[in-house]
Amino acid sequence: MKILVTGATGYIGKRLIPLLANEHHHVTCAVRDELRADKRYSDDDFIDVIEADFLKPNTFHNIPKDIDVAYYLIHSMSNSSKDFESLEAQCAQNFKNYIETTNVKQVIYLSGITNEDQLSKHLQSRKNVEEVLKSDAYALTIFKAGIIVGSGSSSFEIIRDLVEKLPFMIAPKWLNTKTQPLSVRDVLYFLSRSAGKTETFNQSYDVFGPEVLTYKEMLLQFAQVRGLKRYILTVPVMTPRLSSYWLYFVTSTSYKLAVSLVDSMGVQIIGKPSNINELLDVKPLTYKQAVELAFVKIEQNSIVSSWKDSMISSGRLKKNLHRYINVPKFGCFKDIKERRVRDAEKTIEKIWRIGGNQGWYYGTFLWKIRGYIDKLFGGIGLRRGRTSPTNLDAGDALDFWRVIFASKTQQKLLLYAEMRLPGEAWLEFKIEDGVLKQTATFRPRGLWGRLYWYAVLPFHGFIFSGMINKLVDV
Numbered sequence: 001m002k003i004l005v006t007g008a009t010g011y012i013g014k015r016l017i018p019l020l021a022n023e024h025h026h027v028t029c030a031v032r033d034e035l036r037a038d039k040r041y042s043d044d045d046f047i048d049v050i051e052a053d054f055l056k057p058n059t060f061h062n063i064p065k066d067i068d069v070a071y072y073l074i075h076s077m078s079n080s081s082k083d084f085e086s087l088e089a090q091c092a093q094n095f096k097n098y099i100e101t102t103n104v105k106q107v108i109y110l111s112g113i114t115n116e117d118q119l120s121k122h123l124q125s126r127k128n129v130e131e132v133l134k135s136d137a138y139a140l141t142i143f144k145a146g147i148i149v150g151s152g153s154s155s156f157e158i159i160r161d162l163v164e165k166l167p168f169m170i171a172p173k174w175l176n177t178k179t180q181p182l183s184v185r186d187v188l189y190f191l192s193r194s195a196g197k198t199e200t201f202n203q204s205y206d207v208f209g210p211e212v213l214t215y216k217e218m219l220l221q222f223a224q225v226r227g228l229k230r231y232i233l234t235v236p237v238m239t240p241r242l243s244s245y246w247l248y249f250v251t252s253t254s255y256k257l258a259v260s261l262v263d264s265m266g267v268q269i270i271g272k273p274s275n276i277n278e279l280l281d282v283k284p285l286t287y288k289q290a291v292e293l294a295f296v297k298i299e300q301n302s303i304v305s306s307w308k309d310s311m312i313s314s315g316r317l318k319k320n321l322h323r324y325i326n327v328p329k330f331g332c333f334k335d336i337k338e339r340r341v342r343d344a345e346k347t348i349e350k351i352w353r354i355g356g357n358q359g360w361y362y363g364t365f366l367w368k369i370r371g372y373i374d375k376l377f378g379g380i381g382l383r384r385g386r387t388s389p390t391n392l393d394a395g396d397a398l399d400f401w402r403v404i405f406a407s408k409t410q411q412k413l414l415l416y417a418e419m420r421l422p423g424e425a426w427l428e429f430k431i432e433d434g435v436l437k438q439t440a441t442f443r444p445r446g447l448w449g450r451l452y453w454y455a456v457l458p459f460h461g462f463i464f465s466g467m468i469n470k471l472v473d474v
Contacts, residue, residue, distance in 0.1 A: 007073030021046040036395035092132040100137040139201030146269035149290040150184025151297040161251035172243040180208035183290035206271030252383035335440040356386035362466030379420035423449035
């Protein structure tokens with residue numbers, strides 16, 4: 001079959017695409033920014049990449065008409081827009097308007113379980129999108145999932161942060177909210193096995209794991225898998241704002257995402273039974289099995305996607321990556337360091353491992369201090385780390401940087417700063433004619449930007465000189 005996947009750079013989309021291609025479906029990946037598409041797609045005869053922004057109908061001309069199935073995987077946990085719900089509805093309406101002009105027979109939408117009377121802002125938005133997507137021109141299949149557990153998922157990484165950092169937790173009362181966590185492996189089974197299956201046409205299914213657990217029980221079971229003893233005391237006095245700050249300072253989430261999560265976690269997520277498990281031959285894993293499987297992927301360095309690489313993990317980049325790939329030349333301060341390289345291949349490998357658990361090779365404690373300061377002022381700090389310890393692709397999060405361009409062939413890595421700054425900053429590594437050129441560029445915003453640059457200039461001389469020396473020392 002010919003299949004269109006929207007949300008192709010998202011957590012689910014990046015995992016679903018290779019699964020469909022392995023089944024010899026021809027997959028068209030719709031992305032807003034082609035730079036963020038997985039580079040491995042270019043070597044796969046079953047995968048094409050096109051650019052399309054579903055808030056801009058004039059970009060739809062690249063979407064093929066001869067598609068059989070389309071996956072609608074576009075949604076966000078961001079609170080950055082006051083018009084969030086209307087934007088999601090408009091995006092879905094634009095998708096529907098175009099898809100109705102194609103040969104598509106089935107649209108598959110991944111939504112959230114919405115069985116409670118009082119829903120969070122994001123669950124209500126997803127429920128609204130379900131109504132928008134209904135059409136007489138194609139069959140709509142809806143899967144409604146709750147908490148998704150897998151390596152790199154937001155729920156998994158946040159629980160991991162809490163469990164591994166806090167032996168004793170004084171936690172908000174929403175930890176007693178009940179839910180039915182589902183393994184990401186099972187989510188992918190439901191999505192992939194329903195493609196073209198007529199029994200699922202114009203049907204809506206709640207999909208969930210075999211257990212009903214509270215968030216507190218999930219934390220304690222996670223601790224058991226990790227061989228840790230943890231104690232949790234829930235208190236009724238922690239307001240949503242305090243709960244959001246609690247998540248923000250302890251975990252790697254941004255404050256905006258913490259607010260969204262707290263809003264959603266107060267809603268009980270219990271699914272309605274159906275015959276979908278038998279129909280698609282899916283036997284959902286228990287929560288512990290899902291956690292154990294996630295750590296197998298982590299230990300094998302085979303995390304396909306992570307919520308941290310989503311643009312909503314920071315919100316600082318307002319446009320696609322092309323906007324930031326041309327580093328400005330005028331009105332900027334620059335710190336340029338150059339060193340001759342003895343072994344270019346080994347230096348590139350060191351550059352590609354920078355950040356995360358590896359650190360920044362020199363003055364890492366100062367980078368950590370900068371991360372703590374950023375966190376105190378509402379930034380993301382260093383806690384995002386990196387998804388893979390060895391691979392970097394455009395769009396990846398790298399501590400408080402975002403990868404804008406990464407090419408080992410061209411021997412160039414370009415990063416854009418997502419920490420709180422009175423201006424914009426880029427950090428570039430490039431080898432030319434046997435010389436590594438390391439350039440830090442800062443475009444100040446007003447007087448405070450200029451004062452900031454001169455304040456950190458002495459540290460730059462210390463940190464950046466030491467870092468480039470370590471990079472060429474092979």
